[in-house]
Amino acid sequence: MIWNSLVIALKQMERNVMRSFLTVLGVVIGVSAVITMVSLGNGATKAVSDQIASLGSNLLIVMPGQRFGASRAGASAPSFKISDADAIRSQITGLKAVAPAASDSVTVVSEGKNWTTTITGTTDDYFTAGSWHLSSGRTFTETEERAGKAVCIVGETVRRNLFGTQNSIGSDIRVKNFSCQIVGLLTSKGQASMGRDQDDTVVMPFETFQRRLAGTQDVGTVMVSVSEDRSTESVQKQIESLLRERRHITGDEDDDFNVLDTKEIAETMSGATRVLTALLGAVAAVSLLVGGIGIMNVMLVSVTERTREIGTRLAVGAREHEVLLQFLVEAVTLSSVGGLVGILLATAASALLARLMQVPFLFNLQINTVAFMFSGAIGVMFGYLPARRAARLDPIEALRHE
Amino acid sequence: MNCTLDHVRPEEIRSGEPDEVLIELLGITKTYGQGASAFQALLGIDLRVEEGEFVAVMGPSGSGKSTVMNLLGCLDTPSSGIYKFQGVQVERLSRDQRALLRRHFLGFVFQGFNLLARTTALENVELPLLYRNQPASERREAAGQALASVGLAGWETHTPAELSGGQQQRVAIARALVTQPLVLLADEPTGNLDSQRGREIMELLRSLNRDRGITVLIVTHDPDIAAYANRIVRFVDGQIESDTATQRLR
Numbered sequence: 001m002i003w004n005s006l007v008i009a010l011k012q013m014e015r016n017v018m019r020s021f022l023t024v025l026g027v028v029i030g031v032s033a034v035i036t037m038v039s040l041g042n043g044a045t046k047a048v049s050d051q052i053a054s055l056g057s058n059l060l061i062v063m064p065g066q067r068f069g070a071s072r073a074g075a076s077a078p079s080f081k082i083s084d085a086d087a088i089r090s091q092i093t094g095l096k097a098v099a100p101a102a103s104d105s106v107t108v109v110s111e112g113k114n115w116t117t118t119i120t121g122t123t124d125d126y127f128t129a130g131s132w133h134l135s136s137g138r139t140f141t142e143t144e145e146r147a148g149k150a151v152c153i154v155g156e157t158v159r160r161n162l163f164g165t166q167n168s169i170g171s172d173i174r175v176k177n178f179s180c181q182i183v184g185l186l187t188s189k190g191q192a193s194m195g196r197d198q199d200d201t202v203v204m205p206f207e208t209f210q211r212r213l214a215g216t217q218d219v220g221t222v223m224v225s226v227s228e229d230r231s232t233e234s235v236q237k238q239i240e241s242l243l244r245e246r247r248h249i250t251g252d253e254d255d256d257f258n259v260l261d262t263k264e265i266a267e268t269m270s271g272a273t274r275v276l277t278a279l280l281g282a283v284a285a286v287s288l289l290v291g292g293i294g295i296m297n298v299m300l301v302s303v304t305e306r307t308r309e310i311g312t313r314l315a316v317g318a319r320e321h322e323v324l325l326q327f328l329v330e331a332v333t334l335s336s337v338g339g340l341v342g343i344l345l346a347t348a349a350s351a352l353l354a355r356l357m358q359v360p361f362l363f364n365l366q367i368n369t370v371a372f373m374f375s376g377a378i379g380v381m382f383g384y385l386p387a388r389r390a391a392r393l394d395p396i397e398a399l400r401h402e
Numbered sequence: 403m404n405c406t407l408d409h410v411r412p413e414e415i416r417s418g419e420p421d422e423v424l425i426e427l428l429g430i431t432k433t434y435g436q437g438a439s440a441f442q443a444l445l446g447i448d449l450r451v452e453e454g455e456f457v458a459v460m461g462p463s464g465s466g467k468s469t470v471m472n473l474l475g476c477l478d479t480p481s482s483g484i485y486k487f488q489g490v491q492v493e494r495l496s497r498d499q500r501a502l503l504r505r506h507f508l509g510f511v512f513q514g515f516n517l518l519a520r521t522t523a524l525e526n527v528e529l530p531l532l533y534r535n536q537p538a539s540e541r542r543e544a545a546g547q548a549l550a551s552v553g554l555a556g557w558e559t560h561t562p563a564e565l566s567g568g569q570q571q572r573v574a575i576a577r578a579l580v581t582q583p584l585v586l587l588a589d590e591p592t593g594n595l596d597s598q599r600g601r602e603i604m605e606l607l608r609s610l611n612r613d614r615g616i617t618v619l620i621v622t623h624d625p626d627i628a629a630y631a632n633r634i635v636r637f638v639d640g641q642i643e644s645d646t647a648t649q650r651l652r
Contacts, residue, residue, distance in 0.1 A: 004532065004535060007532075008532055011525070015518075015519075015520040015521055016520065305519065308516065309518055311516070312516045312517075312518065312529070313529070313533075314477075314501065314504075315475070315477060315504065315510050315516070316504065316505070316510070316529055316530035316533070316577065316581075317501050317502065317503075317504040317505020317506070317508075317530055317533050317581070318501060318505075318533045319497075319498045319501040319502070319533075320497060320498065320501070321498075322533060394477065394478050394479065395477040395478075395504075396472045396477040396478045399477070399512070399516060
């Protein structure tokens, strides 16, 4: 019986290829739009959280200035000094690493090749705090750090652009007016989702950076890595009160510095991308709805022919439920095929776009299921309900339908 | 007789009530619409049709001749009165039971053919058999034979758009015949055809009536067409005006 209806329905669709195609097209576009948008959104969310995780876990970043830009009238917040970092290290327990860091954008030269990159002056703790690993070479020695020796560790992008396939360890690169020997190479972290290349970096001892490049004692940020067994919130509070004391901020004055918890940033950022995903999904859902209306149109346009068909079938002895089963099967088959094609198309499109946008490709089972069910529901609503109305007519009324 | 067709084999009905009249209408009325705008299409019709008859129903437009045909074919339901088909009171049957009655005992030929578009002649003829759960090979064979019997052997794969009006009507007749019905109901079967094609269709219907014993009822307003029948029932204003046997045999 069901098999019979399936055969009848499939035959009927085969005879109306164009109508079936148009009916399906709306669903295909709608379903694939929804899935692609949501998949890409999910990918972007994951890219952001991956990127933030790659900054280092349990990481606090201490920066001068207020979080939301508006600093106290006129006065910009004073920078930290190396002593601030030392104070944090000595007065707060449960820290794995405290790395003062200062950065500048500089063009580095090696054998006639130029490359503009970011140089960070910091200590060995920077590698611990920032989850950096060395692919070869070594970190700075205590002597180098203290004496401000001209040594550096370079990121993969810098190495590739200056040395290509050549060995770079032990070579010198020219930074402004001094030569700097490469003692180590950083393991690549890859491209970050916001287009920033994390590997485009050169690291040198803080002392070297201060003396030879910056010429000031300023520390841009202090990176604090918290032990796994301590909560970042309590360390954050302790650092805040310590720095308030050191910077003579009292009472209800606002902090002129900022202690960022990367976990918090991660949550904020992925929250933002989630909102974006929802927005994209909503836009795509509209296209799915429009696809549904497309189906409805095609079905309504053919309702005269279909009603007569129903009349004919009733006249030759089809029972109401037999006709309805045929139309139900037809509607469900059409929209399922549309849904499946849509899913395939979406998978291909999101895999491709994810590669282009450099976000990971995630197959989201949930949205695939929802979109598929929805396409089925549309098919039943717009394909089946008009048929049901027709099948409940007296055969002669259906046959006379104009 | 309290008959539920669902539980009765078609063969049992066919042979089970030998004494019953094939078709019997008693005081049938049909009203369209309600209230002031109501239109009485039939005002109490009494009619008996025996098995093997060839009846032409005639009358001007609006006289109720098509209405009575649709009622006989269970395509429509009467407002009041009794319709017995082989003793079974049709108005007591459910929609589905009436569908089964159409499926097993009645064949229809419409003025507008009502073939499925973009569907081959063979598949159109197969249509009623689809609802009988017959295997595909049997269906195809029966449909092919029905097409051959209306002179359309070799036209199986043509769609209605590729056939002339006369050929389309032949396909429709083959579709009505393929279930081997007791009664063939034809509403203006020649209405859309020229007189030559019309005569051919009528010859075909008459041979089906004579050679296969199928009871044929046709609705027409054309006396030449009605002349093929051996009984003419005239309708005027929803009532039967005359009911005469014709002895004329061409």
